Amino acid sequence: MIKFLILILGIVFAGTPYNQKKVLVLSDNPAVYVSHSQFFNLLSKTYRVDYKNIQSNTFNLQLFGEWQYDHLILFSTTNDLKVSIQELLDFYDSGRNILLLGSTDQSKYFRKFLNSFGLDMHEYGSSVIDYFNNIKGNHNIVTTTNVNILKVDKPVAHQGAGLAMTPYETFQVYGLVRGSETAFSGSNLSHNIIYVGATQGRNNARFVATGSWEILSDEYLNNSNLGNFELTQEIIRWGFGQSKILKAENLIHRRLDSDDIKPYNYRLREDCYFSIDIFEWDYQKDQWIPYVSTENDVILEFVMLDPYYRVPLKKGQGAKYELSFKIPDVYGVFQFKINYLKPGYTFLKIAEKITVRPFRHDEYGRYLVQAYPYYFSSFGTMAGFVVFLIAFLLNK
Amino acid sequence: MSDTKFVDENSLIGIAASFWQQYSTKTPQKLKIMDAFSLYCFILVIIQLFYCTLVGDFPRNSFLSGIFAAAGALIINICLRKQLNPETKYMEISNERAFWEYLAAMIVLFLTVINFLG
Numbered sequence: 001m002i003k004f005l006i007l008i009l010g011i012v013f014a015g016t017p018y019n020q021k022k023v024l025v026l027s028d029n030p031a032v033y034v035s036h037s038q039f040f041n042l043l044s045k046t047y048r049v050d051y052k053n054i055q056s057n058t059f060n061l062q063l064f065g066e067w068q069y070d071h072l073i074l075f076s077t078t079n080d081l082k083v084s085i086q087e088l089l090d091f092y093d094s095g096r097n098i099l100l101l102g103s104t105d106q107s108k109y110f111r112k113f114l115n116s117f118g119l120d121m122h123e124y125g126s127s128v129i130d131y132f133n134n135i136k137g138n139h140n141i142v143t144t145t146n147v148n149i150l151k152v153d154k155p156v157a158h159q160g161a162g163l164a165m166t167p168y169e170t171f172q173v174y175g176l177v178r179g180s181e182t183a184f185s186g187s188n189l190s191h192n193i194i195y196v197g198a199t200q201g202r203n204n205a206r207f208v209a210t211g212s213w214e215i216l217s218d219e220y221l222n223n224s225n226l227g228n229f230e231l232t233q234e235i236i237r238w239g240f241g242q243s244k245i246l247k248a249e250n251l252i253h254r255r256l257d258s259d260d261i262k263p264y265n266y267r268l269r270e271d272c273y274f275s276i277d278i279f280e281w282d283y284q285k286d287q288w289i290p291y292v293s294t295e296n297d298v299i300l301e302f303v304m305l306d307p308y309y310r311v312p313l314k315k316g317q318g319a320k321y322e323l324s325f326k327i328p329d330v331y332g333v334f335q336f337k338i339n340y341l342k343p344g345y346t347f348l349k350i351a352e353k354i355t356v357r358p359f360r361h362d363e364y365g366r367y368l369v370q371a372y373p374y375y376f377s378s379f380g381t382m383a384g385f386v387v388f389l390i391a392f393l394l395n396k
Numbered sequence: 397m398s399d400t401k402f403v404d405e406n407s408l409i410g411i412a413a414s415f416w417q418q419y420s421t422k423t424p425q426k427l428k429i430m431d432a433f434s435l436y437c438f439i440l441v442i443i444q445l446f447y448c449t450l451v452g453d454f455p456r457n458s459f460l461s462g463i464f465a466a467a468g469a470l471i472i473n474i475c476l477r478k479q480l481n482p483e484t485k486y487m488e489i490s491n492e493r494a495f496w497e498y499l500a501a502m503i504v505l506f507l508t509v510i511n512f513l514g
Contacts, residue, residue: 366514368454368458374455374458374463375462376462377444380466381465381466381469381509382465384436385502388430391429395425395426
């Protein structure tokens, strides 16, 4: 009876959005709820959305040391936020995601906040201009097909300022949507014009910033010739950690000729087998599927201070990546290391420590032809010693 | 000294001849036997080093035990020789005790060598 009750309760609670992730939307312009209704529709399909005014005191990011939200959406304004930049960064450092919808007249607060992610907004009042790729001859509404990491088939429209990258592209900071070849904004040329920029922290928290928040408005989302709707979906999926999520598990290493998994130690020059399963999260099927890297770039390092091996793993069956290799002729404490830093994907950092021991005294090769002089010398000395002893003791 | 007066000490051969003359007349028979063994060990070391430069030290453990067997025996032998020679005796220990210590050292050396030979 009790079991039945628990079952009923479970079914009831599974249906409620209680376990949904919570998103906080901050804006001081009520008009965005009308102009971005599509965007909020998409959002509320998967998340529980809380709308607050930037200026209000009625929300807490953190309450009694616990973060109250999983993701944060900021509509930038000319006003400053009540929350300090440091608290927002702490929010990000705790592994939570932030989406910043920028605009060119945003306050210094937002510019500073953007700078802490390696991105920079173009000058005040600037707007990206493109005389070749635009909509209906209006050179302020520019289009581009230069989309990385996200999957968008149609051209994406943009209106307003662009972002620049403060340092050059790294494995952590990249432009998701970049300006076309002919775009420019003031002195910034196409290689430094980013419409949607992103940063992924070493804790795999994701930050997405757009140069203008108009590109997610209904005006562009309803236009079926443009890819802005797909882009919005992709930004929500990628930015809030649903797509391009990797996990590694089932790390196995063993001697090639034995089934003893993770042995206590290896002897130098032994054949060793290493394998690991890498999965990618599939948001459509809601399950982990085997991750397939097309570029053969999952690299295994066998490290003791320096890497002695740095070899790409071979794709095996299912999610398995495997490799067999010979332990080097050096003994000490080694590590199997995988440092998979692929832009757009969560970073995989795996390290497994093992010991490599030298030969035991009875494991050396015996009766080797080239070692005969040494054998002769060893036993010759002993024989010579016996002869010497006899001669020495009998001599009076 | 009267035996050495008719060798010419200014030439290299003269020096060698003088040395040999002194050695064969002055050194006791027992020390001569020790020197023969030392020479035998020394030659073994030289041959092995020569062979190693030609062929390489691939079975490193065998190479080391071969070299150390000969060189170790050489060194221990020289130590005993110093003890038995009254002119070079350095610690006041009896010849018998020196010989037993020599024997123990040799046995330890050979055990190590056999263990490491492979």
